Amino acid sequence: MRSHLPRVHRLIGRLLALTLLAATLVTGLAVATTAPASAAARITVTNDQGTSAADTKYRTELTINGSGFQVVKGGFGGVYLMFGWVKNPGSGSWKPSKGGVTGEDYRYIPDAENAAQNQGYLKFIAFPGSSTASEANAILNKNGSFRIKLTVPGPTFQSVDRTGKVSTVDCTKVTCGVITIGAHGVKNPANETFTPVRFTTVYGAAPADQGQASTDTPEAAAPEQAQEEAPDAAAAPEAEAPAAAAAGAPKLTTDRLTAKVGNTLAFTATGFRPGEQVLGVLDDGRAGIGPMVAGPSGEVAGILPLPADLEPGTHELRLTGAATGAQASERFAVRPADQAAPSQAVADDDGPGAARIFLVAAACLFLLALLGLGLRLLLHRRRRRPGPPAVGATA
Structure with a gap:
């Protein structure tokens, strides 16, 4: 044995x-x-001259290539791609997931997401299968990559904070760059990045189909300021013919970061007749604001309270000038009151x-x-x- x-x-x-x-x-x-499956989110910035700089005199169109972004299949929102400034970029304290607030910790050039009104300053890249994909400028690829154009109007721009206050940012004095954050107010730390962009002489002369850099990015005065500076429309003699509206059709820009059920929606508009009264209506009268008085340049700014029982999803804000009948509208996504940031990507x-x-x-x-x-x-x-x-x- x-x-x-x-x-x-x-x-x-x-x-x-x-x-x-x-x-x-x-x-x-x-x-x-x-x-x-991929590295941390990052982007590369390239102009048509092959460098990553923006011109100090002329408008610059940048090609943005993103990779490593978190993909939430069918998730609400996606990624906002913006040009702006952040406070203490090295510490990351500017990030919305760490308590960063628009107007205090970061500023950006506002723009409409709607393709017909978008001027290229801000882009919305939706998650694949998202309920808000129809409003997006692009769809995030399944591997977390994207490629899109972003326009930088010049080294200075105006930004509006949550209270409607307007501030001017000079990128020759502070560091500006390309910002990515979660769209529609969803705080997603995996998709928050800041990539500095240097301003220098990129073009020796104005590029084809481009004029000199314009700082007339969506500009607005606070409602109180507009009331003080605007002439009294009611005091005008009745026999006086209505003044012509500002050149071009009015344009409306809503701040998607504030669009949340029960929250307030900040917005700005340009192109109305200086001094005319402007009314705002949400959907078919679900909520309203006004009358507001257009400023000396035909600008309007306001904050519209969104009802606590408003259904999440796509809604429309319309502004109408009382004197000229000019209208501006924009569709935007309203996220739920308890919308939480996605914790991880959902794999296919x-x-x-x-x-x-x-x-x-x-x-x-x-x-x-x-x-x-x-x-x-x-x-x-x-x-x-x-x-x-x-x-x-x-x-």
């Missing part, structure tokens, strides 16, 4: 070695397949997540097969081992 012990010990040793090998394989597969059914599950399951089955094979070999050897000789039998 003792003569069989070394064989059993060797068999057990081999079985243990195979078991350790299989366990190592499973661990390696689990670590390799649960690692992020045929994406990396399914592959990870398959590999780990296969490795586990391989381990179980090895264990079963070893046990069968051990039992087989034990059955073949001769028993003790019968009583009276000769050896």
Whole structure:
């Protein structure tokens, strides 16, 4: 009987070695397949001259290539791509996920998301399958990448904070660049980035189809300021003919970051007749604001309270000039009051997540097969081992 012990010990040793090998394989597969499918979100900035700078005199169109962005299939919103300034970029304290607030910790050039009214200063890149994808300028690819154009009007721009206060940002005195944050107010730290852009002489002369850089980005005065500076429309003589509206059709820009059920929606508009009264209506009269008085340049700014029982989704704000009848409207997404930031990306059914599950399951089955094979070999050897000789039998 003792003569069989070394064989059993060797068999057990081999079985243990195979078991350790299989366990190592499973661990390696689990670590390799649960690692992020892409690196951290990042963007590259390139102008038509092949550099990453913006011109100090002329408008510059930048090509933005993004990679590593978190994709939430069918998720609400997506990514806002903006040009602006952030406070303490190195610390990251400007980020909305860390409490950063528009107008205090970061400023950007406002713009309409609607393709017909968008001037290229701000882009909305929606998640694939999002309910707000129809409003987007682009759709985020499944691998977290995108490519889109962004326009920089010049080294100075005006920004409006949550209270409607207007501030001018001079990018020759502070560091400006391209900002990405979660769209529609969804705070998503995985998609918050800031990439500095340097201002220098890019063009020796005005590029084709471009004029000199304009600082007339969506500009507005606070409502109180507009009331003080605007002439009294009611005091005008009745016989006086209405003055012509400002050149061009009025344009309305809503601040999507404030569009939340029960919150307030900040907006600005230009192109109305200076001094005329302007009324604002949400949808078909769901809420209203006004009359507001257009400023000396035909600008209007206001804050519209959004009803607490307003349905999340797409809504429309329309502004109408009382004297000229000129109208401006914009559709925008309102997020739920309790909308939370997505915690992780949702993988496609045929994406990396399914592959990870398959590999780990296969490795586990391989381990179980090895264990079963070893046990069968051990039992087989034990059955073949001769028993003790019968009583009276000769050896």
